[in-house]
Amino acid sequence: MIAKIIYQELEKLCEEAQKEGILPEQVKKRFQVEPPKNEAHGDYATNIALSLAGQAKKNPRELAAWFAERLAFRQDLFEKVEIAGPGFINFFIAKKYWQRVPLEIEKAGENYGALELGAQRQIQLEFVSANPTGPLHIGHGRGAAVGDTLARILAMAGFNVQKEYYINDVGRQMQILGRSVYLRAKELKGENIDFPEDHYRGEYIKDIARALLETKPDFFNLPEEEAINLAKEFAVKEILDGIKKDLEDFGVTYDVWFSEKILHEETYIEKALSFLREKGLLYEKDGAIWFKASEFGDEKDRVVIRASGEPTYFAADIAYHYHKFLVRGFDEVVDLWGADHHGYVPRMKAVIKAFGLKEEQFKVILIQMVNLLEGGRLKSMSTRAGEFVTLRELINEVGKDATRFIFLTRRADSPLDFDVELAKKQSRENPVYYVQYAHARLASLFRKAEEAGITPPKANEVDLSLLKYPEDFAILKLLDYFPDTIEAAATKFEPHLLTFYLLDLATALHDYYTKYRFLSEDLAYTRARLVLAKAVKQVLKTGLNLLGVSAPERM
């Protein structure tokens, strides 16, 4: 949080500088406050003078001196403020400031890190949204982990978040699903079937057919078309139930399961298209209806109604986003898509602009591929029997915690190699245990303290100035940085930043643990360090919760 405090102080000074004519009235206030790589450059540094010098036509070092002079008197915050290099301002934070951090954490408890950044704006996150034609696979798992964690982080940052799953339960693939089940059912009855190549061939289809015959013994008395329809309805429900169960066991729940059918049945497609038509953005050509996507940055216009009169998938998506923004009134909408859909982004953005919305209100996060490895070897992703590809198998074999954590150790838009053997290992190669172990170690510490008859003290009851060694400050600084991490992860939509933060905090804790004793003969130190330990434990727990990973008391 100190970074934020400094930032705000500098902003105030900018206004002052403008009044005094040191900075021009029109000035772009673009500058950063960040921890420098080199410790000798202080705890935090800012490039404000370098960034503004050009605009102000001033010498950067002189400008830096102007800012530095006006901040140095804040002795509650700074031990030293110096100018360095071409015009950086380096801040050496007062030890007292760091030592107060445990007080803040104790006061806020599990809300430490909560922000008002979102000002309770309505934001919708749509993710996974796999077609209900089969079980979720490893790639969906990544989308689920990223989407769900992002939702938790955004909520922490003060947004009113709604999580949604879009069910594509309309269209040809649904018909094929129905037929697949229907044919498998016939097979079960003893008929010899030549199963079509383009139908769903997975084992789960047979299971569904079996269940169908059990619940509807008179199934084959229906006319074929009706039977296929029934098979379709039955299969969608079965598969969707399975998907819901898988996600639930993966720690992911949704606020809304949105059926594509609604868009057709409640005429949102017509509504959305007439909205565009009134703006003159639709036209007819070759018997089809086109949307003028090229007027909004897409490379070409796109068909929304086929010559056959059928709406395209794109039309349904237009209607879906019409519903999100103009019917339900979300301020911001975030879609998580597989990276193979990236070509679709410009046309969807075109729709948003055509609706008269701001481009920033709609964000697409692309989730890159997951390559499945076993013992370092790339496994094929075919759905052959025995292949280890479904999310369910991953949860069962590897576990929810390790799976989620691994998915969050990469930026979403970078491809991920998922090594099953490695994910199962309980060693440093598997980073989830590193963080969990830090938490369990602290839990154990408090059990030990209790055994020794020491009640963990309140932060205001101990002498926090005893937290004065480099390793104390390393931890305190990281704890202070937790809210900044939440902010960065939320504004950049990058949940992996939190994962890396937790690894850093765990490292600092493990390091401390081997160098110092928490429980010792010296009661004053013992009490101060228990306060520190409690603060670390709280932040680890909050952080792990945000990742949807458990924070075990023992392991």
Added chain:
RNA sequence: GCGCCUGUAGCUCAACCGGAUAGAGCGUUGGACUUCGAAUCCAAAGGCUGGAGGUUCGAGUCCUCCCAGGCGCGCCA
């Protein structure tokens, strides 16, 4: 052919709207447990950030071109 993403240590990845000497883990080598959990810690070695230009006080980051890999370019979903 056009567009998007990626290219950083042997391997897997970081690097916060351009910041100071590019950081971790794994692996390798060598070390640390009679004391709070060794699922831990410490140290060493390891780099022309794919290549070439450019922009500026300053580039892994921005621009142009090239190379390599992935993906996308339907009246499919």
